[in-house]
Amino acid sequence: MALRWGISCAGLIANDFVNALQTLNPEDHEIVAVGCHDINESNKLCTKFEIPVAHGSYLELAKDPNVEIAYVGTLNPWHYEVSKLMLEHGKHVLCEKPLCMNSKEAEKLIELAKEKGVFFMEGIWVRFFPAYQHVRKEIRSGVLGDILSVKSEFGIKDLVKVGRLSKKAMGGGTILDMGVYTIQACQWVLEKNPVSIKAKGSLNEEGVDVEMSAELDYGDGKKVEINTSALDQLSNSVKIIGTKGEITINEIFCSTRIIDIDGKEKHWPLPPAKFDFHYPNSCGLRYEADEIRKAIRAGKKEHENVPHADSLGIARVQDELRRQLGVHYEGHDD
Known part of the structure; x- marks a missing residue:
């Protein structure tokens, strides 16, 4: 069963993450929605990558029942709030590094993830290469x-x-x-x-x-x-x-x-993707995404x-x- 991703950002790293995800087996990964503070930016990402649903707020994405896991790629100061919102609505979360602005915020998110019984991970993607x-x-x-x-x-x-x-x-x-x-x-x-x-x-x-x-x-x-x-x-x-x-x-x-x-x-060369990437070797984001799917399907809450x-x-x-x-x-x- 495909892991259903919601993308809670629409910037350059989100473009690269989605581009990398689409190099994986579509039977394993499906991008079902994008949501950020600007509906126009969500629409752009959806149009480029043929994603079916665009939301004009993080809250709308968090409430989307079709989203299993949220990818949080906002600027650093918003990692805590956006991840917290997704966790509160029962979503698994992959949050870009740094996890938070400080360790106390990180502790709170980890405790919330445990309370909700969902998977939660900081996106230290290179460890999966x-x-x-x-x-x-x-x-x-x-x-x-x-x-x-x-x-x-x-x-x-x-x-x-x-x-x-x-x-x-x-x-x-x-x-x-x-x-x-x-x-x-x-x-x-x-x-x-x-x-x-x-x-x-x-x-x-x-x-x-x-x-x-x-x-x-x-x-x-x-x-x-x-x-x-x-x-x-x-x-x-x-x-x-x-x-x-x-x-x-x-x-x-x-x-x-x-x-x-x-x-x-x-x-270890990377495979080709449909679009060019904004950052070096971003196709490697596929490795962490695939391992996260395996972990979630195995019932794990961390990797x-x-x-x-x-x-x-x-x-x-x-x-x-x-x-x-x-x-x-x-x-x-x-």
């Missing part, structure tokens, strides 16, 4: 030996010119937008949370972080270095060093390539690749990074 899955198996097999260190960085030159990255009202900042990728990679590799964090960085005139560097101590001599930047181009990679060798994950946020322990590149505990751990690291840099968001701080 074959490249990440391969690396996870390599680490757990012991081929790298004992993990000594991880260096994870994500930076794009002049990204600071993009409003959603630099404007406080849009939930900007590299810690929330890009930092989730660097943090989640460390959690993915070490499978635990850090015991201490030391961070530094710089803020723009709005008080939003435009670059950040931090050292995370995971105990037992395991140290992690993470870096984010909206000013400079970084390697955008995850380097994992163990006692027996190292692996590098390229394209940290959309990885189809790695340099394996043997020093050779491995590549082992992105369990609730991991999302809370990531959010708490982000809280501490922002606290040390002095980044505050009105309406989203204690």
